[in-house]
Amino acid sequence: MSVISISMPAVLVTKLDEFADDHGYSGRSEVVRQGARNLLSEFENERHEDEKLASVVLALYDYGLPHVEQRLMQLRHEHDGLVVSNDHCHTDGSYCMEVFVLDGSMADISTFIRKTRAVSDINSVDHLLVSPNEFPSTAAEDEHSLVG
Structure with a gap:
């Protein structure tokens, strides 16, 4: 070893x-x-390779580090076609959390997460990955479940 x-x-x-x-x-x-x-x-799962996926990415960093927030906004704009929305939150008074909602391919989501993790002074980056195809439903099924 x-x-x-x-x-x-x-x-x-x-x-x-x-x-x-x-x-x-x-x-x-x-x-x-x-x-x-x-x-x-983490991203070697090939079963999602050709699917369109949804993801939530959370980046936590210390409050008062404008260079981190600035770099995250640069990433947001660099990946404008991937980022559906983002939100900036203050947690516990001493941390900032940037929340990104993504919609795209596994390769594009992986790239965004890698670039986010590479930003200096970020405490942690976490994500949730969802394949809409794993939970298929139709409008008729949804309507039926609401009525019944």
Whole structure:
């Protein structure tokens, strides 16, 4: 197994160690390996390759970092055909959350999420991916369920 060196803030190292202890991992290396596996496999699901998908992307960052908000708005405009809407929220008084609703291909959504994660000073980026084709319904079925 290769040994690598990475840099991260002390607070993140502490959280990593606590997570390893609390969840039965042998150490931080095992947690980092699992996290890397999850991240690398996140968009390798080929069953959605040719589908149009919907996604919600949440980006959380510290309040008072205008360069983050500015970069996120640049991404929003760069991907204007993909971003259906977005909203800026303040949470807990000390954080900002940017919420993006996307509608497009897996490749386009993946690209947007990767670029969002690459923005410096973002605390976290999470997403939800939905395939409208997994829950087919017709207007007649919807109408019937409302009446019946």
